[in-house]
Amino acid sequence: DKVSDPYITNLNNGWSELGIKRAQKYVEIDGSLNQNAKLGGIKIGHNLHLNNQGVLSSFKKGISRLEQNVLVVSNINKDDEYQSSDFPSIQAALDFITNERTINNIPTPVDSIENSYLIKVGPGVYDENIVLNQHHNFLTIEGESLNNTKIVMYTTTVNKLVNINSNNIQLKNFSLEINSNIGQSVQTIYGIYCLGKDILIENIKLDLNLTNTNNSNSISIYGINANNFNNLKINNSNIVIDFINLFNTSSIINKYCIFLDNDYSVNNNNILIKNVDLRTNESDNNGNGYGIH
Numbered sequence: 267d268k269v270s271d272p273y274i275t276n277l278n279n280g281w282s283e284l285g286i287k288r289a290q291k292y293v294e295i296d297g298s299l300n301q302n303a304k305l306g307g308i309k310i311g312h313n314l315h316l317n318n319q320g321v322l323s324s325f326k327k328g329i330s331r332l333e334q335n336v337l338v339v340s341n342i343n344k345d346d347e348y349q350s351s352d353f354p355s356i357q358a359a360l361d362f363i364t365n366e367r368t369i370n371n372i373p374t375p376v377d378s379i380e381n382s383y384l385i386k387v388g389p390g391v392y393d394e395n396i397v398l399n400q401h402h403n404f405l406t407i408e409g410e411s412l413n414n415t416k417i418v419m420y421t422t423t424v425n426k427l428v429n430i431n432s433n434n435i436q437l438k439n440f441s442l443e444i445n446s447n448i449g450q451s452v453q454t455i456y457g458i459y460c461l462g463k464d465i466l467i468e469n470i471k472l473d474l475n476l477t478n479t480n481n482s483n484s485i486s487i488y489g490i491n492a493n494n495f496n497n498l499k500i501n502n503s504n505i506v507i508d509f510i511n512l513f514n515t516s517s518i519i520n521k522y523c524i525f526l527d528n529d530y531s532v533n534n535n536n537i538l539i540k541n542v543d544l545r546t547n548e549s550d551n552n553g554n555g556y557g558i559h
Contacts, residue, residue, distance in 0.1 A: 280390065313428040335438040340388035351388060356396050356407065356417065359385045389414040395424050402432040409439035412471045416441040422449045434465040448478045448485065457489045463496035466543065472502040477510045484518040491525045497536045504543040518551035521546040526559065
């Protein structure tokens with residue numbers, strides 16, 4: 267299949283990255299595009315290089331494919347790059363991947379970067395919670411910018427804003443918010459819940475703005491909860507938990523910006539937390555607030 271709308275992104279290391287909208291299996295690339303545009307070397311996918319003479323080669327020995335699993339999400343269709351988006355919501359794109367991998371009998375869990383997906387999310391406010399299941403390994407969800415791409419949830423009936431139950435996940439460039447009164451039976455609330463290995467959370471602004479007006483339970487609030495992780499990286503991110511208790515001042519409310527819940531008998535629990543701003547604010551002194559626990 268020919269693709270008429272490639273997009274090109276300049277990378278910091280001098281390369282350009284050529285991405286193709288929609289998951290097409292076969293892509294025709296005109297070498298003159300590279301030469302005439304004077305782009306320098308273009309890296310295509312994970313293993314292919316198009317030089318400035320239009321010659322295509324691979325970086326390493328092995329199977330090389332021009333398959334580009336790139337899905338585009340937008341709910342406003344105002345920005346030129348996102349006018350022909352594939353899905354109006356992030357969860358719709360995730361459901362598509364589940365369906366594609368099920369139909370094509372891709373092994374679960376996916377264990378190869380050859381079958382990886384990139385979900386590019388355009389500017390806008392996305393009122394949803396998202397769930398990544400065992401079909402979503404080797405997946406990047408990338409917002410346009412944390413300044414203009416927001417995922418927000420206005421309820422705690424579902425107590426996880428981003429629920430990651432898969433491996434090799436990258437979540438980048440988002441503002442994430444929960445703005446809600448706490449439901450009467452709720453005991454735990456999560457901004458990002460991670461159950462998996464090789465997780466990167468980068469350029470994220472996470473705000474949990476919660477009010478308790480009718481819940482007498484003790485409540486635990488987590489910005490990021492990493493459960494039985496292996497190789498977790500959190501970089502260039504801000505996490506703020508704002509809690510107001512208007513109902514029962516004797517309730518114990520514990521707030522954790524980052525909670526590392528792991529079986530430490532397992533080796534290689536690599537953790538990198540770099541350039542993060544962590545804050546908890548509260549209206550009473552019952553309970554504790556933690557940066558990293």
